[in-house]
Amino acid sequence: MSPLTALTYVLPHRLLSSLARKLAYSTHPKTKQWLIDTVVRNFGVDLSEAAEPDPSAYPTFNAFFTRALKPGARTPDPDPRALLMPADGRVSECGHIGHADEGVLHEDAGHVFQAKGHGFTTAELLADEAAAEAFDGGVYATVYLSPKDYHRVHMPWTGTLRETVHVPGRLFSVGPDAVGAVSKLFARNERLVCHFDTDFGPMAVVMVGALLVSGVETVWSGVEIPPYGGPVTVKDYRGENIRLERFAEMARFNYGSTVIVLLPKGVAELASHLSAESPVRLGQQLARLS
Template identity: 85%
Template sequence: MSPVTALTYALPHRLLSSLARRLAYSTHPRVKQWLIDTVIRRFGVDMSEAAEPDPRAYPTFNAFFTRALRPGARTPDPDPGAILMPADGHISECGHIGRAGEGVLHEDAGHIFQAKGRGFTTAELLADAQAAAAFDGGVFATVYLSPRDYHRVHMPWTGTLRETVHVPGRLFSVGEDAVGSVSRLFARNERLVCHFDCDFGPMCVVMVGALLVSGVETVWSGVEIPPYGGDVVRKDWRGRGITLERFAEMARFNYGSTVIVLLPRGVAELDPALYARAPVRLGQRLARRLPA
């Protein structure tokens, strides 16, 4: 564990993220432009892909960070059986979700691999053991979004929103060192769990917050995080008719972080080209739908 990661255990996570949020929404011309220019220069942001390529046209740093792409900058895999990558970034980890008694990763049901032998369970991630059981033996993919990436998250498959769960937690960094050294990191950070009903059954997309990058906004209800939670908050969306098509925008990170996709057993096989640290782009194949 690096000294910086060790220090984050003692830092006031939510206070720092709140201060960073104030900077992100500042309309002060010099402040917002310094932030935008610094990120473009340091991380090599390709502004030619943006719907608005002029960095000075954005009223705030957050407007730049959540910028839309120009039409055609990303396209979905043409195979109608492809379950899609939900975001730009790189794979943190992907694989099978443990199923008790079958020796998949670990013998404990619902185990998801994090890094360097560390992991957590779907019950911990979703804060719901009953909902988690539907994904035992299924597959998962964890996608890390860096500051240079497009920060909107799109639907891997067509689904109808059933429930969202705002799970309170810490706001550890989700950088490589933290992922490799902070136990159960993704199941400890503040997150928004989005449950969808699809033609193959349930699908879960989890928006995980992180230190300084903890804002989550959805297309159906606007800003969800912050406020930061003290208790688990569930919202029932059944009967509202909120159906989002494959590749449609579903949410965005107001400052970025990590998205985790969970699929049930027997539904899909992960694309064999995916591996830890593989760069990925929105719309490419995440998995291939198996015949019913």
């Protein structure tokens, strides 16, 4: 564990993230431009793909960070049976959600890996044992978005929103060192679980917050995080007919974070080219319907 990751155990996560949010929304010309230029320079942001390629044209750092892409910069896999990668980034881990009889640590729930042997159950991730049962034996993929990446998240498959669950938690970094060192990180960090009903059954897309992440917002409800902390908050969207098509934008992050997609058993197989550390782009094949 690096000294910086060790330090995050004692840092005031929510205070730092609240301060970062204020900076991200600052319209002070010098402040916002310094933030934008620093990220472009240090992380190699490719602004030629952006709908607005001029870094000085953005009114705030947050506007730059959640920038739209030019039409056609990303396209969906042409295979009509392909479930799509929800974001640009890098695969942290992917694979099958384990069974108790596969020797996992928990007897009554599926188990997914984080990195370097660290894992957690789907019940811990979703904060709902009943909802987790639908994914036992299924497949998952975890995608890390770095500061250089496009920060809007799109639908892997067409679905109707059933409910969201805002799960309070910590705000550890989700960088590679922290993921490899902090046990159950994704099931400990603040997150928004989005449950969809599809033509093959349930699909969950989990937006995991991180240190200095200013917020998570969705296309159907606006800002969801912050507020930070508080109780688990469930919003029921049954009957509201919020249907999002495959490849449509569903949500966005402010600053880098992680998206986890969960699919039920027997529905699809992950794309053969995917493995830990694979670079990925929005719209590529994530999995293919069986």
